[in-house]
Amino acid sequence: MYLRSIRARVPPMLTDLYQFTMAYAYWNSGRHNEPAVFELFFRENPFGGGFSLFSGVHDCLLFLRNFRFTEEDVEYLRSVLPPTTNPAFFQFLRELDCSGVTLRAVPEATVVFARVPLMEVDGPLAVVQLLETSLLCLVNYASLVCSNAARFRLAAGPDRKLLELGLRRAQGPDGGLTASRYTHIGGFDMTSNVQAGFLFGIPVAGTMAHSYVTSFSSLEEVWPQTLLPADGEKDPIDLISLTKGLLGRLCELLGAEPAKIHEGELAAFLSYAIAYPGNFLPVIDSYSVSCGLLNFCAVAMALIELGHQPRGVRLDSGDLCRQSVEVRRVFKHCAKQFSVPVFESLIIVGTNNISEQSMMELSKKNEINVVGVGTHLVTCTRQPSLGCVYKLVEVRGSPRMKFSEDPEKSTVPGKKAVYRLLDSEGHPLMDLLCLSEEPPPLAGQTLRCYPLGQEAHLAVTPTQVTCLRQEVFAKGQVRNWSWWMWELDSQLSRSRPGM
Amino acid sequence: MYLRSIRARVPPMLTDLYQFTMAYAYWNSGRHNEPAVFELFFRENPFGGGFSLFSGVHDCLLFLRNFRFTEEDVEYLRSVLPPTTNPAFFQFLRELDCSGVTLRAVPEATVVFARVPLMEVDGPLAVVQLLETSLLCLVNYASLVCSNAARFRLAAGPDRKLLELGLRRAQGPDGGLTASRYTHIGGFDMTSNVQAGFLFGIPVAGTMAHSYVTSFSSLEEVWPQTLLPADGEKDPIDLISLTKGLLGRLCELLGAEPAKIHEGELAAFLSYAIAYPGNFLPVIDSYSVSCGLLNFCAVAMALIELGHQPRGVRLDSGDLCRQSVEVRRVFKHCAKQFSVPVFESLIIVGTNNISEQSMMELSKKNEINVVGVGTHLVTCTRQPSLGCVYKLVEVRGSPRMKFSEDPEKSTVPGKKAVYRLLDSEGHPLMDLLCLSEEPPPLAGQTLRCYPLGQEAHLAVTPTQVTCLRQEVFAKGQVRNWSWWMWELDSQLSRSRPGM
Structure with missing residues (x-):
């Protein structure tokens, strides 16, 4: 199309x-x-x-x-x-x-x-x-x-996964598609933009927004309340009761007050987990990270008891580094205390107005596995x-x-030829502009050239010469x-x- | 479409x-x-x-x-x-x-x-x-x-004409169209974007770029060399000879050296004037403003002798204010010395990386009638x-x-109603948010309201109440x-x- x-x-x-x-x-x-x-x-x-x-x-x-x-x-x-x-x-x-x-x-x-x-x-x-x-x-x-995108990738390092989510801030529909397409080429792994996935085959990602969480107010809205175990051989289990029990144990372990649990958030998490037991990665700061984290851990442990694999959490406000460290600490604590090794490999997604600068700051101590970037990526705030x-x-x-x-x-x-000269290790030495009628530089031969805007000349001996344009x-x-x-x-x- | x-x-x-x-x-x-x-x-x-x-x-x-x-x-x-x-x-x-x-x-x-x-x-x-x-x-x-666009309009004042020319810097094709459409709504008079004119009926504008000027190198490239007078009743006139004569007189008047005239630029101006005698508005700084201005004046006076109406010039680099004052001075001088009153009403177009800040600076002494704005307008550099x-x-x-x-x-x-309260002169006092189930405020009745994020309340008596949304x-x-x-x-x- x-x-x-x-x-x-x-x-x-x-x-x-x-x-x-x-x-x-x-x-x-x-x-x-x-x-x-x-x-x-x-x-x-x-x-x-x-x-x-x-x-x-x-x-x-x-x-x-x-x-x-x-x-x-x-x-x-x-x-x-x-x-x-x-x-x-x-x-x-x-x-x-x-x-x-x-x-x-x-x-x-x-x-x-x-x-x-x-x-x-x-x-x-x-x-x-x-x-x-x-x-x-x-x-x-x-x-x-x-x-x-390449600069964000350099700032993030090679291992962190990068997710582009700038559609809503781009210059309209086509701007959003162009952004998804070329940030993927520039080093982003995934996009939230479904149409970009459809058109360009870019992997798409995303689970839930705050509105999903805030749309729930009580556990009565959770339906169905049961979930089949992953092996499919047992009867459906009441996920609400199972989770409530785990939540009590978690509050004890972490010294949290059960009264502070937001029931609507728990309902949202349960409902999503029942819909997508293999894709459970909620946003946990719709009310507060500490509340969201407890609710996540309880639902995630319930999923694990039924043989499903929870994926992780998303943080969308506040100090992402500090929060991610605390979230990871709780994950590890749970993994040990409840013998749920899956908790060792949960991922943490961070999305909060990330700029190239804040991406570099993320290289400080933090536990974020996936970074979602929108506004600063697609509008190129530093130079639009x-x-x-x-x-x-x-x-x-x-x-x-x-x-x-x-x-x-x-x-x-004048009409030009453009050559990229490489050294013996294959690294680029310089791009050389000649008039198209001039003879091309030859590998192994020293040539004299003039850096643009400078008087003095340079002598350079390329090991390899490539035509930059085709x-x-x-x-x-x-x-x-x-x-x-x-x-x-x-x-x-x-x-x-x-x- | x-x-x-x-x-x-x-x-x-x-x-x-x-x-x-x-x-x-x-x-x-x-x-x-x-x-x-x-x-x-x-x-x-x-x-x-x-x-x-x-x-x-x-x-x-x-x-x-x-x-x-x-x-x-x-x-x-x-x-x-x-x-x-x-x-x-x-x-x-x-x-x-x-x-x-x-x-x-x-x-x-x-x-x-x-x-x-x-x-x-x-x-x-x-x-x-x-x-x-x-x-x-x-x-x-x-x-x-x-x-x-509205901010650029406020900075420019109500009289100056504003031309949007950001297509090449927008976020792709659709971004460019959106920019043309909504900057027109925001206060711009014209766009350079032909497709935006086609789709939205926005007046389109533009005459020539530097490439047109630099594509000419000698008067031999001017063809045809003649132009019919506007009344169409006389024979075609040799525009080159006529212009050369006027150029000599201009150099004398302005103390310029004929040797410094760039022949290619003169050829470009003549050629354009012959193609569009009623639309002559060249860019005059492809080589230097002083050279371009002389060439413009000579061709414009030749057009006037044949009953045509030149339109003006465009400045695209350097200090636009200073240059425009000098250009206007020369126009007035010519108007008087050569008895060409049309020179009093020539327009000066300025286009050189204009920002909202430089638009405000343009309100200082200058003679620019039309300002073309691209990059800073469509990319919204200050906040993209x-x-x-x-x-x-x-x-x-x-x-x-x-x-x-x-x-x-x-x-x-909560679901809300939004009212705009106006005073007795029809000026807006405030926008009032109520829950949709609350009774609407009434004109002439004092009401108590709370500015968002503040503790203290305000008393206000609107003369008129309008629903902000439809x-x-x-x-x-x-x-x-x-x-x-x-x-x-x-x-x-x-x-x-x-x-």
Whole structure:
């Protein structure tokens, strides 16, 4: 469906009006078919960091493949362009497609750096001009949120599971889907977004919200009250009585007052456990963590007595680190006192407005196994836009350059080749920009190069030289089918919910 | 098309997985049809300000009207929910719609305040639970960007024209459309986004980018070189010769060196002017403002000699205020020296990474008529998310409350009525929350009320009392057709590009 709806998501009209007025002026002066080359790059690494993950290439390919104006589009353009526009221009638009466009791009989710041309769009001047805004729109946020996810992953370390849950804070439905998709590529394990799971095959996760807990007020609302043991060979057991007994023993063990137990919360936990005995992972701070923890332990022990496997708890407010340590202590205490070794392997999920900063703080003493991140991940609070630009570097084989009142906005002219030089251990040394007509650097040969914006030159001897970009679209077709198939593959690899 | 594609944009699967696991647990315990009430509100006014404009209501109505699972959706859910899920639950999902849901909401783009329930969603517990994430996703960004636009409008004052051009920096295609739509509602006059013009009837604007200018290198690329006078009664005139003559006189007048004129830029301006003689508004800082300004003035004067009306210039880098003052000075000087009164009414467009702060600074001495805003507007840099929440306040007629380890996350229980009290001049005094069963406040009668979070009470005597929310959806239907029709109307009111 995502594939089918690309025309609806990214019609060629999703661009700035000036692309059409410029296209008309090119057409009017007979220049529309002159071969031109645009480059796409960003000027500064995002988040004050040292890298970005370039993403959105697949969407660009789908966009180029489907680039066609409908009669309705053309009629609208006729109504908004100046009335002096030559009607033959609209016929030109009706017949336009991207069959003359060649796209060279770095592969999806490559680690890239500022000022390196990541895409080269080569084709008839008027067409490649029209593509500007749509291509920028498709790569800017995808790359930003993918890079942000990678930073969260670096801050979290390799072992902790990361869950994206930003749908409600994203820039609308499609923003939410883009976030789920590219944070998964950037290092998140799971998403809460069901549609993203459906479309992209990302593992989905989630169990309950506070509203579920607060919707219950008494044990009378629990129905059915019984649960079959996991082996299915015995009669259903009254889970309420069983849990009440365990709760009494737990209060004794932990020195808690039974009167402080919130009956509605206990009812909610029991009811959920009866519905999903193998997926019991409640949120335990709807009233207070100490109350929620007692209720969890009682229900979890009852489940274990029936041969089911509880999963863990979610903490959603307050000091997650401190709470997780206390929760773990209680789990271990129970495991020992009640001889329930399952309690040793319960997981703790933390979700409370996690930022990259607080993710780094989580590396302090804590017992959290899974971290759910929403707002700061999908809105990229620290820097909510990447700022990729699309600049003309060549027309009819001759280089083009833009100067500017802001010197950093000036461009580097000419059609280029981009090489990544690697050292003897396979580590990247540098990305080298050459004019495309220059001979490529050779492995084992020392070359002299000039770091951008500096006067002095460097001598470097690469052990290995790779072309950073590949031709991915030409003559109206996606050229690298393995990438393209990845898209379809991912939709087939459906998986059961984690967490 | 926007209307038709709402199912594709916002399927009922665009929600968090836990909504489904909770819905199942409700269903499993026979509670899914219990009447429940959720409230939607935000906890703090955005951008450290005093208000928000609540938006996204129309999209919510479309979503509710179209809420239906497809067979494909249900099959996916079956694959990700635990295998113990009772198959009858999927039949329940197949038959589900929003016919039992009632939505009360404040009208689109109402000025609202923190902690006031802006939407009340009333219906069967399992259904209103499922709606949570989608409704939040539809109102959060819409309200945020609409409020941000209103702040830019307040900073700009009522007279300056505001142009939204954030598509390339938004969270993907749909984020860009949402931004164009709701910044228009929030006070922007125009957008650069053609698809937004097409779908929502927003006036579109734009003329040329730097790439157009840098694509030209010599006057030989100008074709045709002639232009018909506006009255159409004379023969075509050689615009290049005419402009060259004027350029010489301009250089003399302004003490500029003809050698410093960039021929490519002059060619670009001439070519555009020949294509669109009534829409000539070039960007003049592709090389330097002083060079661009000379070229503009020469071409503009040539257009005027042929009876055409140039429009103005765009500045896109450097100190916009200072440059605009200089540009205006030159315009006035030319108007006088060359007796071209049209030069008195040329417009200056400024676009250079404008933030709310720099918009306020623009209120200092400057000559900018139209301000284009992109990144900071659509990404809401100062606060990139609003944080609306959706909280259960009543089940089966009895109030529900959530406590929290973070006290500000606790909720105010019970189904409520919300009144806006006005004083004798029609100004709002306060928004009053009552339980829905309490008698409404009456105009002219003093009432005692308690500001949220404070102990002391206030006495207030409203001159007028209005209900802040209206019933906009019930029994599966949008109830207020005038709103709904607004959507269709807007698509018919197409307009020519402004700026």
